Amino acid sequence: MGRPDLSVVSPCWLSENRETVTVVDVRDPRAYTDRGHVPGAVNVPAERFRDPSSVAAGKLPEPEAFAEELAAAGIDPDDTIVAYGDEGGPLAARLLLTAVTYGHRGDLFLLDGGIDAWRDSGSLSTEKPPLESATYDADRPPADDSPLVDREEVEAAVDSESVVVDTRTRAEHDQSHVPSAVQLDWEDLLDEDRRLKPRAELEDLLESRGITPDRRTVLYCNTARRLSHTYVVLNHLGYDDVAYYEGSLTDWLRADSPDWDPLELQAQVRAYADRGFDALVADLGEDVLGRLKLAGLYHQKQRGFFMLRTKVPGGELTAEQARVIGGVADEFARAPDDHGGESQNPIFGDGYLDLTTRQDVQMHWIRLEDIPEIWDRYEAVGLTTLQACGNSVRNVVSCPAAGIDANETIDVRPQVTDVTQRFLGDRVYGNLPRKLKVSITGCHENCARAQINDLGFTPAVKDGRDGFAVHVGGGLSDGPRMASDLELFVEPDQVSELVAATAEVFKNHGSYLDTAVNRLRYLVEEWGVERFREELERALSSEFEFESGSASDFEFEPAGESLTTDYRGDHVGVHEQDDGRFYVGLAVPVGRMAGSEFATFADHAETYGDGELRLTPNQNLLVPHVAESDLEAFRSESILERYSPDPGPFTRGVVTCTGSEFCSYGVIETKNRAIRWARQLDEWAADRGLDEDHDAIRLHMSGCSASCAQPQIADIGLRGEVYRDDSRTTEAVDVGLGGDLGAGEFVDWVAGKVPLETIPAAVERLVLAYDASRRPDESVTDWTDRIPDHELRGILSGATGPEEVATGRETETETELEVR
Incomplete structure (x- = not known):
């Protein structure tokens, strides 16, 4: 045929x-x-x-x-x-x-x-x-007349004159690929207007990858749409022997080699530090940059420089550790002159660091030559960067008030430490199909956000015993999913074992190729809770050996009584501890501050507290153990004018990712823009007296669809896009409204590709409409659920005024939100 x-x-x-x-x-x-x-x-x-x-x-x-x-x-x-x-x-x-x-x-x-x-x-x-x-x-x-081929034909292509083409991104290919496969991102075939490049240019590009009309071509990727586009283009160019593969290639791609050993990677960095970045890449290949994530190094888009991420389990730091981190940022996180030097960032200058939504600290412009010195300083105070990035068990998040909050059942800091140490430097789990995110909280307010973690532990009680309920398969990005209740009761000393068993199941059954859909939540979604629980039991049986070499005697218990009663979005403000002292939660807008300022907070932690700092999942900072008699003096410190325990509602609620400033995936710049907006909107709210009615307006901005700023759980979620019309191409965002973990709801993406310059005014209209039309005690989530999407789009565009929503009058037709 x-x-x-x-x-x-x-x-x-x-x-x-x-x-x-x-x-x-x-x-x-x-x-x-x-x-x-x-x-x-x-x-x-x-x-x-x-x-x-x-x-x-x-x-x-x-x-x-x-x-x-x-x-x-x-x-x-x-x-x-x-x-x-x-x-x-x-x-x-x-x-x-x-x-x-x-x-x-x-x-x-x-x-x-x-x-x-x-x-x-x-x-x-x-x-x-x-x-x-x-x-x-x-x-x-x-089969002999189908473009779809099976695994045996892919293997045959690898061993023949055929060319196997990986249509994923360069980063994905570098992480793992079929042996001998060449990389060709489908977007490489398009020009800046998203149209095909000229034929001659396409043919030259293909030939440079060894893809020629006289060779059989076999395509594979992780999302079928990508290889589909390449398949069509090759046929358009006259390639008449093109096939594609869609099955699993996991066993080819699960690497079991020293390449994925975190400690070996750390040693490689030390070995090449004197010779520099170019020598490292020349000797070890470009794909070493992907593996270095396991050592906490993420190659930023400015070639030759790294983002360094510091792992802070549970967000808990000593003043000594914080002072070292601040000093490293101030000394080493500095842009070279050809990238702007001291004035490289118009708002934050140079030598700054970022607090993250996983209670880590990261900094930019780090050179390979300086990393051994940084690691030496870190090791001297008990800090590490190992597995802060990469496809391993990431930093364990927890309630930032663990051990001091009066509203907690279990102080989970021992469990956080156990899980961290269990995987630190572990070669076996250094190359999971994807990152594995774990949260553990003993407080009743789910501060660690179990619903959006791969594995989450929340407090529970059974037969008078304190322990945990377990949730699995949560996450955000392009396929957001609330975690499922495993209906288990877990004793505190069993937490580390269950995390290890989950990693084992993920390693054995997760997909190493399909990087768009290989988070643990997709496995849970496909299998269902019952089968996933069965696989965990199998992993925890005598067939599964832990690091000690002894078989586990873990026995599953049915769920106890959950003690989670609420959800708290942040810890900003002055809060009484269980011992009568206070912790002071400080808003760090967009999570960024100078390294020298971070060191100043270390000094204040020693002066006013017990020499301890805590980082929060909202990119904020806590100073605990402050005596009531010292509160006034601490609050009068000048640095608290910038990082306040009583900020405006937008400064308090703003969260951003790194954005296009450093991240190659970022479509829009986030940090500078969001802090300007927050300040501008706070002034607007204060002028209207709205700041008294709103403690926090949660505005989360991600530079792309990867959702690092967690826009799906915000009052107003923004994710980077590109807007095009007849006259221009400009930065834009998709707008989502009404996310709330406490209500178990993600945002509804009500409008797409909204030009960025229109957003502040659109946010003002949304707040006014909400205030004018909300019912008593109605949350933003409930309000956005009640108001039709076309009215919400009308508010965003200005076609529907706040008073029209307040009176319940509906517009005659749906409003198109395209601002030209």
């Missing part, structure tokens, strides 16, 4: 041929309806032809399900299809490749540049075309 033609066409070609082809829009129904589509296009949303039942969601759907979707859209197997979507069209390419695989007979085309390209040259419609019933037959063709 011959395959249909598969190619890429321009908007001009589509305009001339639109009446003779079937145009398919693969965006979600809201985008198709609200934002407009190519006139006459039918809608087949990508989520309906990507199998959601697999850990690697997005693989081929069943033929019958695919046939049903296309028939419902009035598509016949002989139709000529032109498919399009967003951002260069990978999901549209996925539709086309699925059609090829299931025997579509008509020709298939991908619209170059997708909806954005069409918008530049053609009009959009919001009218749905009339659909006529159709019959669509889909079936898997014989």
Whole structure:
């Protein structure tokens, strides 16, 4: 059976041929309806032809399900299809490749540049075309006539003259890949306007990777949409022997070598420090940069410099440790002159550090030559950077008031230490499929956010014994999920064993290739709680040996009574401890401060407290053990004018990731922008007297979809995007509203690609509308659930005024939130 033609066409070609082809829009129904589509296009949303039942969601759907979707859209197997979507069209390419695989007979085309390209040259419609019933037959063709290949054919390709192509990013390829595979990110094929590069440029690029028309090409990736786009482009260029693979390659990619030994990596850094960055990369290869994450080093986007992350288990630091960290930041975290030197950042200057949402400390501009000296200073005071990054058990988060909060059942600091030490420097668990995030809290307010951790322990009681309830499979990013209750009761001395068993299950069953879907939560989602619990029991049986070599006698107990009664978002303010003294929670807007200021707080901790500091999951700082008689003197210290226990509502609630300043994934700059906004909005709130009505307005800004700033749990969540219209391309954000862990809800993403310059005014309108129309004691989450999305979009754009929401009057049509 011959395959249909598969190619890429321009908007001009589509305009001339639109009446003779079937145009398919693969965006979600809201985008198709609200934002407009190519006139006459039918809608087949990508989520309906990507199998959601697999850990690697997005693989081929069943033929019958695919046939049903296309028939419902009035598509016949002989139709000529032109498919399009967003951002260069990978999901549209996925539709086309699925059609090829299931025997579509008509020709298939991908619209170059997708909806954005069409918008530049053609009009959009919001009218749905009339659909006529159709019959669509889909079936898997014989293996010798299918572009889909199995594992044996991939192995054969590796050992032949064929070329195996990894269509993931360079960073993902460097982390692990099929032997001999060349890397080709699908986005490398596009220009800055998200359209295909000129043919000659594409052919040169492909040839440079050894991908030529005379060689059989086998594609693989972790999300099928990426290889689909590459498959379409290769066919468009005339490559007629292209195949693709979608199965698991985990056993090829699970590395068991010294390359993933954290201690060996640390030794390599020391060995190459005198010779410098270039020598390290020249001798060990570019992929060493990915492995160095296990030593706490993340190569920032400015080549040759590192972000250094310091692990602070439970957020607890001695004043001596804090002083060392501050001194290291002040001395070594400095930009070179060609990157701006002392004035490299217009707000924070130079020599600063960032407090993170996992109670770590990180700093930038670190040179390889300086790392041994930093590590020596750290080791002298009991600090480490090992496994602060990388695919290992990350820093264990806890209630920052552990051991001093009057509202806690268990002081969990011993458990935090046990888990940390169990994995520190452990080679076996230095290369998990993905990072494993653990939270442990003994307080009743879930300060450590068990719902968004891979494994979370919260206080419980059973038969008069204090212990923990266990939650598994939480997380954010592109696939947010609330953790599931494992319905277990765990004794305090069993916590470390259960974490180790979870890591063992993850190592043995998680996917090492599918980096978009290989967090533990996808395994929990696919298996369900009952099977996951069974696998844990198997790991904890006599078949599983712990570090001591002895078999575990861990016995599962049914759940006890949960003691979690509330959720507290931060610890800002002055709070009484269980011993009658006080801890003072200081707001550190966007988590950034100078290293010298951090050292100053170390001094104040010794002067006014017991020489201890605590870091919080909200990027803030606690000074505990302050006597009541010393509170006034401490609060009068000048540094508390900048880092206040009584900040404005936006300064208190703002959280950001690193953003595009240093992160190669960041789409927008976050830190400087967010602190300016917070100050501006606090002034606006004070002028209107709104600061008295709002303790905190939680505004979280992530530079990309990775959600490092946790926008899904904010009152107002923002994640970086790019906005394009007929006249400009600019930084933008998707806007989500109403996230609240206490209510068990993530934000609802109500508006997409909103230009950044419009956000402060939009936030002001949202606050005014909420204040004007909320019911007594109605939370932001409940309010956003009650107000229709089109009204919320209208408030954001200014088309709906606060008074219109207050009176309950609805706009006549849904408002399109595109500010041009």
